[in-house]
Amino acid sequence: MSIPLDSATELLRLQAAGELSAVQITQAALDRIAATEPQISAFTHRADEAAIAAAEKIDRDRSAGLPLGPLAGIPVAVKDVLCTRDMPTTCSSKMLAGYHSPYDATVVARLRQAGAVLVGKTNMDEFAMGASTETSAMGVTGNPWDPSRTPGGSSGGAAAVVAAGNCPLSLGSDTGGSIRQPAAFCSLTGMKPTYGRVSRYGLVAFASSLDQVGPMAWTVEDAALLLQVISGFDPADSTSLDESVPNFASDVAATDVRGLRIGVLRDSLDQEGLEPEVRRAVLEAIDVYRSAGAEIVDVSLPHSHYWVPTYYVIAPCEASSNLSRYDGAHYGYRAAISDAEAAERGPLLATYCKSRDEGFGAEVKRRIMLGTYALSTGYYDAYYLKALKVRRLIRGDFDAAFAQADVLLGPVTPSAAFRLGEKTDDPLQMYLCDLFTVGANLAGIPAVSLPAGFTAEGLPLGVQLQAPPLQEARLIRAGAAFQKLTTHHAQRPTL
Template identity: 60%
Template sequence: MTIAGATTADLMAAVASGETTAVEVAQAFLDRIEAHDGSIDAFLHVSKENALAQAAEVDTKRRSGQPLGKLAGLPIAIKDNLCTKGEPTTCSSRMLEKFVSPYDATVIERLRAADAVLIGRTNLDEFAMGSSTENSAFKTTRNPWNVAHAPGGSSGGSAAAVAAGMAPLALGSDTGGSIRQPAGFCGVVGLKPTYGRVSRYGLVAFASSLDQIGPMANDVHGAALLLEAIAGGDPLDSTCLPEAVPSYTSTLEEPIAGLRIGVVRSHYGEGLDAEVNAALQRAIEQYEDMGATIVDVEMPHQQYSVATYYVIAPCEASSNLARYDGIHYGYRAPQFDDMIDLYARSRGEAFGAEVKRRIMLGTFALSAGYADQYYNKALKVRRLIRRDFDKAFEQCDVILTPIAPTPAFKIGEMADDPLAMYLSDIFTIGANLAGVPGISLPAGFSSSGLPIGMQLLAPALQEERLLRVARMFERATDWHTRRPQLST
């Protein structure tokens, strides 16, 4: 077995049988990063010594017959907006360039308890604001399938790391599609759980009513396994749902009889790339061949989801990012006149253009005289978008949609047009506004060799259904087995 690029199931079997060890696995992925990350730039920080020490500990536990966690010895890449004690947590921002987290996020604690091996910190759009990972203050991550193209974002580093075989698993965060869209662009599996399914404690906040942490993996099983390890109630996050977490991996192989798949016909018209459309039509037929019924559903307010999101998310961001004051932690301008000037210079010097844009947008939309027009109006439309989902799910079990209007765009293509970039989030944003789970999985390739992803959405807390439906498609296709050819 070639270790780098292997699935989690194969890695676990190989380690359990004694064919290899956790240390050998960690070393193989570290070697892979060493050899290829120079051209991909997925990682901001590689935790070589810590990873090898954690792996050695797993091997010791195994040899001495101690119980092992469900991610025992599996390397995992961490998006650099998840606080990890003693490690840099930069959010790809100059503001937090020197920040070392004094505590672990709940998901990180759970990964440690599950005996995972934390292999490194991945690049993102600054504070997770963006759809291409180009908004990082530190580096531009490249799509492993074609380095001229963006990996998507904001969890582009995590997606690229998994696609390039530099980690079998990764954590991302998704506020408007930031797990699912890069997963789609890089040809891997990415799942945004139900809002509240995974604790947000220790996730650096962007838009608190929309943010969710979720798994990325090179197959559906990996995503199910990782979700199992991180989901569940947390007293440190009062929005985290206490409902019991099902064993997603144990039901994964069971197809759903009488499956009803909802399709929104207007998705497949103008504005959707022809090859993406063709791949999605084939996917729909594939499900029909497996006995699923296709149901036409209407989502009349979806056309307003981008506008709704780009009011609500910046409003929440402007409030959340007020904490960066140059006093408690983060960057402080070396020179300033007075207290206000200290704030304004520290923030003006350390935040990048997209972060400033969103803080400004949110501050304006919440300012006296405009809050009703913008913020409260958007919150009302948000409820109508949620009702569209509720009604659609009365008629179907899951909804199948594209992930993005096109495969991965070129690096730099949309750099000067923030609105065009925002509009590309049209298919993913609804799930965040409504709080429902969504999964992105590989559904084909363009003629130029770029991955095409598809999205499945389910009602709140139906991750188990989502994963089973995704697995039905995965088992019938081989898209997820393809790996990019990397140059060194």
């Protein structure tokens, strides 16, 4: 029988009915990975043997009548920014090439406890800094809908493996849109939870006040299944919220949106650089919700034009601090220095400088330097402190908007997936890919990208829903309703 690797929910049903085993599912996933990797290059590490061993244990436990986790036998891929005790954790950087963590990230541990079968680690922009997975030291990943185009970033590999039909679920991380933008480019459902809803313990830090782990899948139903497993308080993470986790499955079933107030970000639809086909997708989504009985209201976020500049002060400042630990002395890449270099600078300083110069790629070094400058004496107040004040105004805008609407609807990205190499020589254009996504990270609110159609060239488009803090249930309810009324999420690439 054909094995539906695009649906975790269906794979769980087939296992429960005795029609498929975990080993059969896992082998099908590994076969599919082998077939598609030459075209998309989405993995930094494949765990074939470990995956089969995990699947065999699940089948034995099922046969013995032992209790099974909610993701038992489901293949899941993990972004290479999350620590795994049995696989390398490289952040797609030469700096961490070959590094093995001695522990699992909390979300990885929860996946294992839930019975998920980890099939490998996925490619990403180096240290999660990028919007196209082109800054990776491990090679470029292609979009399964058109391998000559980007799958987005920084969680491009995590999106590509699901879109390519390798596995139904993957974990990404989102600092300024790094789950939602790849989801839009690959026609997936991708959610950034509320900051603190999901543990960051074991997530290699880029910008600690912005980073958040989240699910990627074809449907809201599958994304909710994965979110249920990874959510919840973690005492190992000082930013983790001690809040109860709702039963997200009930929200998937509650698809009645009559009376739900959907705030439309009209300013974003008039934003310079927004491609007409993206605007059309948002307008069509509005019509879908209106026809289902939702109340459509216009809302404004007055400081939205400050999102990108604010983000690109705060994020590099935090990156400068977080990445200072990679010095060539404790772990990670260590450059060899000559006697002349040691004599000129001293052996310790020479090792620091050369290791960081050779170990980091150009984009990471650019952001470290931007952040170091903004934090330096005489500039801290003018840049970093001012950005924090504007961040508070941005959160205030969202609070005011949510007094008028239950969820906000707008674009995810200014365009559909662009060609590989198209923006690599223009960092500013690459940064503008985050135009509509960084606001949710600055405010700490949950947001989801939903498949919303295709361009005339057949490239995926997405729309974004945003909700107040800890209201993932609203996003799931509204997103599931949208997918009940549309078929965008049911279309697949022909890779």
